[in-house]
Amino acid sequence: MTSAENPHSTTLQYVHWFRHSAPYINAHRNKTFVIMFDGEAVLHENFQHIIHDIALLHSLGIRLILVHGARPQINQNLKFSQIDTPFHLQRRVTTRESLSCVMNAVGSIRLQIEALLSMGLANSPMYGARIDVVSGNFITAKPYGIRDGVDYQLTGEVRSVDTDAIQRHLENHNIVLLGPTGYSSTGEVFNLLAEEVATKTAIHLKADKLIFLGEQHGLVNTERQLQREIHPQHLNQYIQAAQQHHPELALHLNAAQEASLNGVHRVHLISYAYDGALLEELFTRDGSGTMVSDAHYEEVRTANIQDVGGLIRLLRPLEEEGVLVYRSRERLENEIGQFAVIERDGMILACAALYPIPTTGNELRSAEIACVAVHPAYRKSNRGRQILDYLEDKAKAMGIQQLFILTTRTAHWFLEQGFSPASVDELPDARQALYNYQRNSIVCKKSL
Known part of the structure; x- marks a missing residue:
């Protein structure tokens, strides 16, 4: 039976839409x-x-x-x-x-x-x-x-x-x-x-x-x-x-x-x-x-080699706290094309990276969003949402069907952005093989 033939599935879709529309209903009132x-x-x-x-x-x-x-x-x-x-x-x-x-x-x-x-x-x-x-x-x-x-x-x-x-x-x-x-x-x-x-x-x-x-x-x-x-x-x-x-x-x-x-x-x-x-x-x-x-927000763009120094200054404190996995300067230089950044007056305010995951057989085309970071002085803005939207659009253009994130501290924020809890077993085989069980990261996914 297809979802079109399944009344319960149709009802669930309506309930899902209605729940997600509630913030807009509250925002638009008056x-x-x-x-x-x-x-x-x-x-x-x-x-x-x-x-x-x-x-x-x-x-x-x-x-x-x-x-x-x-x-x-x-x-x-x-x-x-x-x-x-x-x-x-x-x-x-x-x-x-x-x-x-x-x-x-x-x-x-x-x-x-x-x-x-x-x-x-x-x-x-x-x-x-x-x-x-x-x-x-x-x-x-x-x-x-x-x-x-x-x-x-x-x-x-x-x-x-x-x-x-x-x-x-x-x-x-x-x-x-x-x-x-x-x-x-x-x-x-x-x-x-x-x-x-x-x-x-x-x-x-x-x-x-x-x-x-x-x-x-x-x-x-x-x-x-x-x-x-x-x-x-x-x-x-x-x-x-x-x-x-x-x-x-x-x-x-x-x-x-x-x-x-x-x-x-x-x-x-x-x-x-x-x-x-x-x-x-x-x-x-x-x-x-x-x-x-006319919102005055900084433009999200793909990072370039001149951004490496700014990325290091943004990422090092979070790496030292254990929030993010350490990345050397050499690794950042090699992977710079995977990163998106928000910059203002030469300062990197936010960043995130999109890594395609190799898939085989019947696995859906997947990618991982990693290294999401916002400068502490700007975390009450919408810059994290902006950079996530940018990478989601990039993933869609690449034909990616689902996104994964692995996090130890900020799972709730990703859930608010439309991700849902997932298990390690749901990761593509290539990413499962690299999963760090010592770090014990929470896995979330989002269908595109």
């Missing part, structure tokens, strides 16, 4: 998230699932501001009314005669979202939920003006965000819903970029997260590998590449960069077409898309 999705997302068949997941986030005590776009709906209204509105630099020129088409599209989407968040059928995921959705004139706008000789007319840009009013509604456990429109002090309505509304709102509210639900799963590099995390300064090349072929992604990336450089510490890019993307991104370690982060 935090403020701005979630932006465009008009294409509203039209997609997965949108109802997105609404259910948003309702779940609300039930977990997360303070939510939703920002929706409306481009395809506006286009449809304009086509029906036989009105043409050109685009310049990804902004629509909103004429006075086209404004009613904009307002009808935005109002229709708002009502649709409010209706979905009001569902309470007994057989639906939102049974028993009581969600109050609030919309209002929270965004003050001003004309975009004349740019490069083009008069954008009733197209505007965000002038201010009424953060006090939004905060009051969030404190009353309401979901705040914003559309791509803003209002002037003279009573005019302006058509805005939804991406700009979301970004300015997140910045002004000092939101904990800004999440963009777009067509793409996130950013992929030239090898078509998903970039799980990226610094905002590194987005420029992706923005330039997206402007020609994926203008929507370019808008999201520009907005993500602006938000990240202006105090929003976590910006997420995920797909609206992938069922569960929102929950996977927020409640699992790897997530489902790309996170843009």
Whole structure:
């Protein structure tokens, strides 16, 4: 019987996921998230699932501001009314005669979202939920003006965000819903970029997260590998590449960069077409898309021969305490390519090594992570986690199927990082033969 056919196995997988999501549930409670999705997302068949997941986030005590776009709906209204509105630099020129088409599209989407968040059928995921959705004139706008000789007319840009009013509604456990429109002090309505509304709102509210639900799963590099995390300064090349072929992604990336450089510490890019993307991104370690982060941590890199002196200074105290096995300078020089380090101002703050283990027959491709060390002054940071993630990614790229660690002092820390207890007999034969029974190290393993 396969796991798909085994109800108990499926239940255990759910229990395992739920237990591991608990730290994220606690971390996100009472935090403020701005979630932006465009008009294409509203039209997609997965949108109802997105609404259910948003309702779940609300039930977990997360303070939510939703920002929706409306481009395809506006286009449809304009086509029906036989009105043409050109685009310049990804902004629509909103004429006075086209404004009613904009307002009808935005109002229709708002009502649709409010209706979905009001569902309470007994057989639906939102049974028993009581969600109050609030919309209002929270965004003050001003004309975009004349740019490069083009008069954008009733197209505007965000002038201010009424953060006090939004905060009051969030404190009353309401979901705040914003559309791509803003209002002037003279009573005019302006058509805005939804991406700009979301970004300015997140910045002004000092939101904990800004999440963009777009067509793409996130950013992929030239090898078509998903970039799980990226610094905002590194987005420029992706923005330039997206402007020609994926203008929507370019808008999201520009907005993500602006938000990240202006105090929003976590910006997420995920797909609206992938069922569960929102929950996977927020409640699992790897997530489902790309996170843009301005976190000021040192880059993990492969060690080089110039690092040997710094490694010795970091490792010797731990070797003298018996925490680590002694490594001579000659051995470190020979094995330097196996090491990863975190360096700052010429000082090695953390290190670890990845040693492939020879395997035979039906043994899984395995490797050992060894010599994990963090400078005593930095052990309360996440540098150990960073360097472990780096070596796990390296192991995956090498086709390694399982990792082992042998430790005498820090088994609990590795268990917290997803390893599980193992016995000496579970080590590949080649590593069993080298096991030091005098040292009596605890063995832990992790499947990749």
